[in-house]
Amino acid sequence: MQTRHMLSAKAKRQLAVLSGYKCSFPGCEQNLMLDGASFIGQLASIEAIHSHGSRHNPAKNEAELLEIDNYLLLCPNHHLIIDRQPEIYSVEWLKKAREDHLKKVAGILSLSQAPAEVKLDDEVEISLEQAIGAWQTIDKMHLKNFGRTYFRNVQLYCRRFFLKVCFS
Incomplete structure (x- = not known):
């Protein structure tokens, strides 16, 4: 029985994250994580580890062929296409x-992590400390008003409810 050589689970997860859980085939953009739970992506070897595989390179050893750089993440359709047409997909x-x-995904991720630049005019700009102070003041006033209104009205609501229950 022949041993199946595979990429480690850690390397598979790493490639999925680096690929943005999207198919790497140009123009595909297929989301490979469906409903946040079902992963349909497939790891395709660029150079096959087995002699019968597409694009097998006998000059490379097993360790080289099991490196993450020898794999790309594809949707099932494009995995089948590249393996059936190795003369086109070299x-x-x-x-x-x-x-x-990978560059495209890295660019998208770096843009999403960049802080947004906000320009305010002189009349609107205040310091963070001033904003927090204003918020705390408003929040305390709101809490006091809520408490006063609640305790003033709770007696009235309780009396009405009690009278309805007792005399209906």
């Missing part, structure tokens, strides 16, 4: 597709 083509996709 090692160089797949490496470029992988690199372009």
Whole structure:
């Protein structure tokens, strides 16, 4: 029985995160995490580890072929397409597709983490301390007013409810 050589679970998760849980095939953008629970992505080897696989490279050893750089994340359709047409989807083509996709995802992530620049005019701009102080003052006044209104009206509501229950 032949042993199946596979990428580690940690490396698979890492590739899925780096790929943004999207298919790496140019123009696909298929979300590979459905409903936040079902993962349909497939790891495709750029150079196959087995001699019968697409784009097998006998010059590379098993350790090199099991590195994360030798894999890309694809939707099931594109995985099948690249493996059935290795003459079109060469090692160089797949490496470029992988690199372009990872750069695109990294760019999107870096943009989403950049702090938003907000420009205020002189009349609106106040310090953070002033804003927090104003909020605390308003919050305390609101709490006091709520308490006064609640305790003033609770007796009235209780009397009405009690009278309805007792005399209906």
